[in-house]
Amino acid sequence: MIRDTSHQDAVIAAPKGQLGKRRLLIAAGTLALLACAYAAFHSWRGSEHSVNASRLRIAEVTRGTLVRDAAVNGRVVASVSPTLYSTTVATVTLKAKAGDTVKKGDILAVLESPDLSDALKREQSSVQQLEAEVARQQILAKKQKLLARREADTAEIERLSAQRTLERYESVAQVGIIAKIDYQKAKDALNSAEIRSRHASQAAGLESEDVTLALKTKASELERQRLSRDNAQRRVDELTVRAPVNGFIGTLSVANRSVVQANTALMTLVDLSQLEVELEVPETYVADIGLGMRAEIEVAAVKATGKLSALSPEVVKNQVLARVRFDGEQPAGMRQNQRATARLLIDEKPNVLMLARGPFVEAEGGRFAYVVRDGVAVRTPIRMGATSVSAVEIVDGLQQGDKVVISGTENFENAARVSLN
Numbered sequence: 001m002i003r004d005t006s007h008q009d010a011v012i013a014a015p016k017g018q019l020g021k022r023r024l025l026i027a028a029g030t031l032a033l034l035a036c037a038y039a040a041f042h043s044w045r046g047s048e049h050s051v052n053a054s055r056l057r058i059a060e061v062t063r064g065t066l067v068r069d070a071a072v073n074g075r076v077v078a079s080v081s082p083t084l085y086s087t088t089v090a091t092v093t094l095k096a097k098a099g100d101t102v103k104k105g106d107i108l109a110v111l112e113s114p115d116l117s118d119a120l121k122r123e124q125s126s127v128q129q130l131e132a133e134v135a136r137q138q139i140l141a142k143k144q145k146l147l148a149r150r151e152a153d154t155a156e157i158e159r160l161s162a163q164r165t166l167e168r169y170e171s172v173a174q175v176g177i178i179a180k181i182d183y184q185k186a187k188d189a190l191n192s193a194e195i196r197s198r199h200a201s202q203a204a205g206l207e208s209e210d211v212t213l214a215l216k217t218k219a220s221e222l223e224r225q226r227l228s229r230d231n232a233q234r235r236v237d238e239l240t241v242r243a244p245v246n247g248f249i250g251t252l253s254v255a256n257r258s259v260v261q262a263n264t265a266l267m268t269l270v271d272l273s274q275l276e277v278e279l280e281v282p283e284t285y286v287a288d289i290g291l292g293m294r295a296e297i298e299v300a301a302v303k304a305t306g307k308l309s310a311l312s313p314e315v316v317k318n319q320v321l322a323r324v325r326f327d328g329e330q331p332a333g334m335r336q337n338q339r340a341t342a343r344l345l346i347d348e349k350p351n352v353l354m355l356a357r358g359p360f361v362e363a364e365g366g367r368f369a370y371v372v373r374d375g376v377a378v379r380t381p382i383r384m385g386a387t388s389v390s391a392v393e394i395v396d397g398l399q400q401g402d403k404v405v406i407s408g409t410e411n412f413e414n415a416a417r418v419s420l421n
Contacts (some may be wrong), residue, residue: 003392007013007111008415010352014179016363017231033167040294043402050418050419050420050421051377051408051411051412051418051419051420051421052372052420052421053420053421054363055408055411056405056407056408056409056420057328057358057405057406057407057408058164058372058403058405058406059147059355059402059404059406060355060357060401060402060403060404060406061353061354061355061376061378061394061398061399061401061402061403061404062353062354062355063351063352063354063400064350064351064352064354065348065349065350065352066344066348066349066352066354066386066388066389066391066393067345067348067388067392068288068346068347068348068349068386068388069343069344069345069346069388069389070281070282070285070288070289070343070344070346070388071341071342071343071389072279072280072281072282072285072341072342072344072387073257073279073280073339073340073341073342073344074274074277074278074279074280074324074341074342075277075278075337075338075339075340076273076276076277076278076299076334076335076337076338076339076340077233077275077276077277077278077323077336077337078247078270078272078274078276078335078336079271079274079275079323079325080247080274081185081247081250081268081269081270081271081336082244082245082263082264082268082269082277083267083268083270084108084241084244084266084267084269085093085108085236085263085264085265085266085267086111086260086261086262086263086264086266087111087114087235087239087262087263087412088111088113088114088115088116088235088239088262089115089261089262090111090113090239090258090259090260091111091113091257091258091259091260092109092110092111092113092146092254092256092257092258092259092260092266093109093110093111093112093256093257094108094109094252094256094293095107095108095110096108096109096249096253096267097249097252098249098250098251098267099248099249100248100249101247101248102243102246102247102248102249102269103243103246103341104242104243104244104245104246105242105243105380106243107240107241107242108240108242108243108249108266108267109241109267110240110241110243111238111240111241111280111284112239113236113239116232116235116236117236117241117412119232119235120229120233120235120236123225123229123232123233124229126228126229127142127222127225127226127229128219130162130218130222130225131213131222133218133222134212134215134219134222137211137214137215137218138215140211141212141214141215143309144206144210145207145208145209145211146205146336146414147207148200148204148207148208149204151200151203151204152197152200152201152203152204154200155193155197155199155200155201156197156200156201158193158196158197159190159193159196159197160188160193162186162189162193162194163190163193164190165186165189165190166186166189166190169182169186169187171208173345187238191238196350198317200346200352222418227376228277241266242268244269245271246270246271246273247269247270247271247273248267248269248270248271248272249267249269249270250267250269250270251267251268252266252267253265253266253267253268254266254267263349264293270336272334272335273330274330275326275330275334275336276309276323276325277295277297277299277306277321277323277324277326277340277342278321278323278324279295279321279322279323279324279340279342279344280319280320280321280335281319281321281322281344282318282319282320283319283320285314285344285346286315286320288347288412289308289311289322289344289346290308290311291308291310291311292307292308292342292343293307293308293344293346294306294307295307295324295342295343295344295345296339296342296343296345297302297324297326297341297342298340298341298342299331299334299338299339299340299341300333300338302331302333304326304327304331305326305327306324306325306326306327307324307327308316308322308323308344308345309323309324310322310323311323311324313327324342343389347386349385349386349393351388352385352394353393353395353398353399353400354391354392354393354394354407355369355391355392355394355398355404356390356391356392357389357390357391357392357406358406358407359406359407359408359409359410359411360404360405360406361387361392363409363410366384366392366411367381367382367383368380369382369397369398369404369405370404370405370412370418371402371404371405372403372404372405372420373402373403375419375421376416376417376418376419376420377405377412377417377419377420378416378417379414379415379416379417380397380398382394382395382396382397382398383395383396383397
């Protein structure tokens with residue numbers, strides 16, 4: 001029975017010089033380990049803190065095109081959403097309910113105002129009275145013109161009669177049949193008749209102008225009264241509230257059969273066929289945005305593009321309201337007041353050094369960044385340029401390829417050097 005193979009083993013002697021090589025390799029490895037340990041120890045002694053690298057986000061400085069943009073929030077609004085108001089103190093009778101679909105011209109509410117109805121009746125009565133007075137003035141004008149014309153014609157007949165008498169006297173005066181004094185009287189009578197005829201004719205013309213002016217004055221009063229009547233009629237017509245556009249009844253601001261004051265909001269119409277996005281833009285971006293700027297919009301799961309169509313001229317609570325109009329057809333499924341997010345594309349800067357954006361921008365005020373070198377994060381002064389939602393431009397302080405801690409620097413406590421392990 002064979003218990004083991006020891007009697008079969010043979011001792012082989014190592015080649016000459018092999019032992020020396022092995023010792024050299026061991027010595028070299030030991031020196032390398034000591035050097036690494038010394039470097040690590042030196043770095044650890046030179047750093048003020050030690051942080052686990054797995055808790056940090058590190059990004060590399062690259063070169064490329066930086067798209068300046070701004071991420072803002074907003075809501076979907078109707079570009080056409082008129083609010084209807086009462087025009088006077090009245091009792092409201094609603095003819096539609098919230099959510100009803102209406103067309104332009106449909107009756108939405110009826111206002112009852114006895115004061116306006118009575119005012120319209122008074123204006124109509126005044127118009128009828130002035131129409132009668134104008135008709136009477138027309139008759140009076142014709143009558144006065146006829147009287148003036150009659151007097152002028154009578155004076156002309158008397159002039160002609162005196163002229164014929166003078167002509168008869170002239171024919172017999174040369175032979176001495178009549179006395180010279182009678183001839184002179186006939187001549188004077190003709191002159192007197194001519195003066196009366198001329199004055200009567202002029203008086204008839206003046207009388208015609210006078211009655212024409214009086215008639216024109218009455219006609220102007222009638223026209224003014226008609227304008228007052230039409231205005232009263234318009235105010236009465238406004239008591240019937242009609243839909244100015246096609247759309248939906250958004251909200252009802254009053255109850256049925258309630259008494260409202262003048263200029264009280266009654267209801268709001270919403271035209272969902274023309275929606276826009278109203279954005280709340282921070283004041284810091286106001287100098288960079290303008291009409292026509294491109295925008296990428298996201299509402300729920302719907303993504304669309306548009307252009308800035310309106311910009312508020314005032315700042316309210318450090319924000320400016322802006323309107324974005326959709327490109328092409330409006331996306332389906334959107335509702336009034338639905339929350340939306342947008343990305344305003346401000347500018348593009350090609351061939352710049354840029355770094356992924358992170359909390360370090362706000363934490364260090366954009367003046368410092370921690371650059372990773374040999375396992376140590378070194379606090380380095382930098383200067384940033386343009387910023388976007390996802391990246392920032394590096395103007396000075398960093399080079400392409402540098403590794404920078406962009407997140408997690410809140411635990412560094414502004415230390416000059418932080419060891420990463």
